[in-house]
Amino acid sequence: MTTFSPELLLPAGSLEKMRAAYDFGADAVYAGQPRYSLRARNNDFRLEQLKQGIEEAHARGKKFFVTSNLLAHNDKVRTYLRDIEPIIALNPDALIMADPGLIMLVHEKWPHIPIHLSVQANTTNSASVKFWQKVGVSRIILSRELSLKEIEQIRQDCPDMEIEVFVHGALCIAYSGRCLLSGYFNHRDPNQGTCTNACRWDYKTHAADVDPNTGEALATAKMDAGFNFQAMQEEGDKAFAACGDGRRHPKADQVYLIEEIGRPGELMPIMEDEHGTYILNSKDLRAVEHVERLTKIGVDSLKIEGRTKSLYYVARTAQVYRRAIDDAVAGRPFDPTLITELEGLANRGYTGGLLERRPANDYQNYETGHSVAKRSQFVGEVRGVRADGWVEVETKNRFAVGDTLEIIHPSGNRLVKLETMQDADGQSIQVAAGNPLRVWLPIDGPVEGALVARLLQPQAQEAVAV
Numbered sequence: 001m002t003t004f005s006p007e008l009l010l011p012a013g014s015l016e017k018m019r020a021a022y023d024f025g026a027d028a029v030y031a032g033q034p035r036y037s038l039r040a041r042n043n044d045f046r047l048e049q050l051k052q053g054i055e056e057a058h059a060r061g062k063k064f065f066v067t068s069n070l071l072a073h074n075d076k077v078r079t080y081l082r083d084i085e086p087i088i089a090l091n092p093d094a095l096i097m098a099d100p101g102l103i104m105l106v107h108e109k110w111p112h113i114p115i116h117l118s119v120q121a122n123t124t125n126s127a128s129v130k131f132w133q134k135v136g137v138s139r140i141i142l143s144r145e146l147s148l149k150e151i152e153q154i155r156q157d158c159p160d161m162e163i164e165v166f167v168h169g170a171l172c173i174a175y176s177g178r179c180l181l182s183g184y185f186n187h188r189d190p191n192q193g194t195c196t197n198a199c200r201w202d203y204k205t206h207a208a209d210v211d212p213n214t215g216e217a218l219a220t221a222k223m224d225a226g227f228n229f230q231a232m233q234e235e236g237d238k239a240f241a242a243c244g245d246g247r248r249h250p251k252a253d254q255v256y257l258i259e260e261i262g263r264p265g266e267l268m269p270i271m272e273d274e275h276g277t278y279i280l281n282s283k284d285l286r287a288v289e290h291v292e293r294l295t296k297i298g299v300d301s302l303k304i305e306g307r308t309k310s311l312y313y314v315a316r317t318a319q320v321y322r323r324a325i326d327d328a329v330a331g332r333p334f335d336p337t338l339i340t341e342l343e344g345l346a347n348r349g350y351t352g353g354l355l356e357r358r359p360a361n362d363y364q365n366y367e368t369g370h371s372v373a374k375r376s377q378f379v380g381e382v383r384g385v386r387a388d389g390w391v392e393v394e395t396k397n398r399f400a401v402g403d404t405l406e407i408i409h410p411s412g413n414r415l416v417k418l419e420t421m422q423d424a425d426g427q428s429i430q431v432a433a434g435n436p437l438r439v440w441l442p443i444d445g446p447v448e449g450a451l452v453a454r455l456l457q458p459q460a461q462e463a464v465a466v
Contacts, residue, residue, distance in 0.1 A: 036068045066092040070099065072101070103136075286351070312396075
């Protein structure tokens with residue numbers, strides 16, 4: 001048992017998600033200005049929303065951090081102090097920043113405002129932590145490329161600096177998210193907040209030859225469905241190994257072209273072999289099983305990624321990681337059902353990332369570029385209760401009488417077997433076809449602010465009929 005409890009930090013893409021994060025166990029949230037954070041798209045936080053969010057957080061005894069972590073070009077440097085001044089006047093608990101110049105400007109003008117160094121700054125060693133500490137940064141969000149052992153060493157070397165570690169969410173193929181693919185393909189700079197996730201597009205593969213005069217990759221024939229990158233790579237490696245005179249076999253340097261499914265005819269060269277179509281797509285980070293170790297190390301804040309994720313994602317991850325932290329602090333053994341609960345979230349497959357050293361293929365998802373739910377699916381939000389006790393649910397996905405539903409509530413979750421349902425007019429129905437509908441369900445117990453999920457797999461726990 002330990003008296004130290006790390007902060008649980010959740011993303012807030014909207015005020016509704018902020019409230020859910022707090023309801024389900026978060027100690028703090030982070031939200032960003034669209035112009036100066038790396039979430040310019042799908043970001044509801046303008047000045048008015050930031051003001052309301054900060055006021056609500058402080059009224060609840062919670063913290064609210066404002067993300068301002070882009071790597072600025074000169075045009076944004078010129079407007080930055082003007083635009084950040086009203087934000088600082090709102091009294092956020094910290095600014096999350098990455099650009100050294102902007103950090104310098106803020107620290108000179110507002111030395112009282114805490115600054116947390118963004119993961120975008122790529123902090124991977126104790127010397128860098130000490131450097132940033134000397135210039136006035138109060139917390140370091142460590143690079144995702146660090147192992148548990150390296151995090152522990154930094155903690156020991158820098159005992160008086162707050163450190164923060166990502167424990168859940170999307171991983172980027174680039175170093176700490178500093179990728180150029182989106183800017184290259186469709187001129188939306190990910191480092192200015194407009195990433196289009198080009199790494200997750202569906203790519204088809206074409207054979208190519210190289211023009212000896214220009215060096216340009218020229219398509220020859222489209223590869224058939226049976227093409228196997230791994231077999232081709234093994235063949236090339238074998239041929240290369242057989243060349244005793246040091247010459248590299250031509251097959252080991254084969255050039256290929258990729259074609260994104262939404263851009264037919266636009267062939268882009270690749271110079272390395274991969275064994276799948278989603279060649280750049282990382283699995284999602286899941287480190288709930290490492291919360292106990294991170295708590296013992298003394299990490300100050302455990303951070304979950306996902307400002308563009310759903311309300312269900314925010315509630316579920318907050319609830320699961322809150323329980324993991326509370327168990328670790330109380331000295332209870334890790335509960336493996338927490339892993340099962342996270343399977344209820346749409347995901348691209350999970351990995352411990354670089355917290356654990358594993359073969360490269362453990363990090364990559366070569367089969368699909370979109371998230372898939374394996375245990376349950378988010379199907380609705382509770383919107384009200386009738387005098388007769390029936391609950392109004394706004395549907396998000398299809399469900400039907402006979403389904404087992406999970407009622408997700410801050411006071412605890414429960415399973416119910418749905419035996420009857422009514423439409424908005426009170427008429428009996430068998431199926432709620434999906435968003436946007438309002439239906440009525442006979443659910444007992446606490447329901448205010450609850451979310452509803454449909455189980456996709458049988459559960460050992462018995463559901464109560466409703």
